[in-house]
Amino acid sequence: MNKYSELREELGFAKTKQYDDDNAILTHYLQTVEEGNYGEYKKAAKQIIKESEKFQNGSSLRLPFEFDVPFPPPNNPKFTFIDLFAGIGGIRLAFQNLGGQCVFSSEWNEYSKKTYELNFGEVPFGDITKEETKNFIPKGFDVLCAGFPCQAFSIAGKRGGFEDTRGTLFFDVAEVIKKHQPKAFFLENVKGLRSHDGGKTLATILNVLRNDLGYFVPEPEIMNAKNFGVPQNRERIFIVGFRSDLDIDSFEYPAPLEKKKTIKSILEKEEVSVKYYLSTQYLKTLIEHKARHADKGNGFGYEIIPEDGVANAVVCGGMGRERNLIYDHRLTNFIPVTKIKGDVNREGIRKMTPKEWRALQGFPKEFIIEVSDVQAYKQFGNSVAVPAIQATAKKLLECLSIML
Structure with missing residues (x-):
């Protein structure tokens, strides 16, 4: 205290x-x-x-x-x-x-x-x-x-x-x-x-x-x-x-500014929790959702941002997290820590963490986050x-x- x-x-x-x-x-x-x-x-x-x-x-x-x-x-x-x-x-x-x-x-x-x-x-x-x-x-x-x-x-x-x-x-x-x-x-x-x-x-x-x-x-x-x-x-x-x-x-x-930053510059340096990795069932749902919209000529759906790319705008709800997925192959423990349908995907596809959203908004690492992940995503998305x-x-x- x-x-x-x-x-x-x-x-x-x-x-x-x-x-x-x-x-x-x-x-x-x-x-x-x-x-x-x-x-x-x-x-x-x-x-x-x-x-x-x-x-x-x-x-x-x-x-x-x-x-x-x-x-x-x-x-x-x-x-x-x-x-x-x-x-x-x-x-x-x-x-x-x-x-x-x-x-x-x-x-x-x-x-x-x-x-x-x-x-x-x-x-x-x-x-x-x-x-x-x-x-x-x-x-x-x-x-x-x-x-x-x-x-x-x-x-x-x-x-x-x-x-x-x-x-x-x-x-x-x-x-x-x-x-x-x-x-x-x-x-x-x-x-x-x-x-x-x-x-x-x-x-x-x-x-x-x-x-x-x-x-x-x-x-x-x-x-x-x-x-x-x-x-x-x-x-x-x-x-x-x-x-x-x-x-x-x-x-x-x-x-x-002349120099632009890429996603790689804000990613966490250490392995992140398995809870941020998509389940095989959820990934299947996202793929099917994107395909349905593509058939209608819409560009809606999930997106995986390459390390040399730039994130889409972070928002508090909807597809905010799914529009900013990344590949991260550092996961060593695939045992789920939350209730999920299916297994953890082995393609290395995960959501960005609240700390990474904090960095995407330009907040320093000293900025304290003590709310749930749900609230943290909402707060940074609204900021x-x-x-x-x-x-x-x-x-x-x-x-x-x-x-x-």
Whole structure:
């Protein structure tokens, strides 16, 4: 147990309330107290500490608190940002790597909150659509970051403005921008946002950001992870914006790196468990499924990626794992460790492991995974390619004249 875990235990937090807003309040306060960036955390956090069993006897909490987690808040941060729809913290990691301090995070999924806390020592707040959650966002942060879900707007016969986005999660992002007026924002979404609802969704988003909120927003860019140091063909749309009073009127997205990586660079160095190898029955099912679609002229089905190839985009469900199978002939023990139909295949065909998906998304090996494989695949599939985010964040910060 590390120091942070000990503190959590001493404060009397039961497992049943491990990821509630009391924990979010306390961990946010402990992360921001030294820099004085706390918003509504201070009063609430002190009340939580006061009521805890540990401090009933008059003991005091030593501040600032030192987090012994893989990615603690930076000393002497160069800028501040908030992390909405945070997932497991891929966007946070990119901005934190550049010297930023996250002063607020929000994520509703309990499993993602667990992974986030293990790595950053912070429990994200819950539902960002709730006013009580928004009220904890501190004033004066520099950059808003959000990987918000894609939703259609009801804009028939309307101009597609701020009010037309009510009831969608983008509205909550826009509302926070409107209230807090950060210097800049970084938004990430699926490539399909560009064509979603016949292009109306993106048009509405840009109209709100540019005309209703008054930000300079260059044309969004489709960025591919494979161009920024990870062997994954993952295209996502990035949208950046700058507050009008900063007089920023141009922005260039980062150019692709010349050197591309291949699958071989991210594979585990040692033999992996037999549980990742396909059974003969499952492999037969995949082959038949692909053949049926091929007869219909479709390209659906499993795919085996060569070592010198690039992975398909990792996703949280469906054929995500089966579209990224590999050959690995290092297996020495073919005795199944899970219930399977048939035997373990002898062709060396296996799924990539969660650690390999972690590498495909550009997370460092220090990033802790303590959830089940099912949750790990889901979390990394739903996350972001960190190097692509970081390259874009660097360009954004340069526009703000933040020394890196």
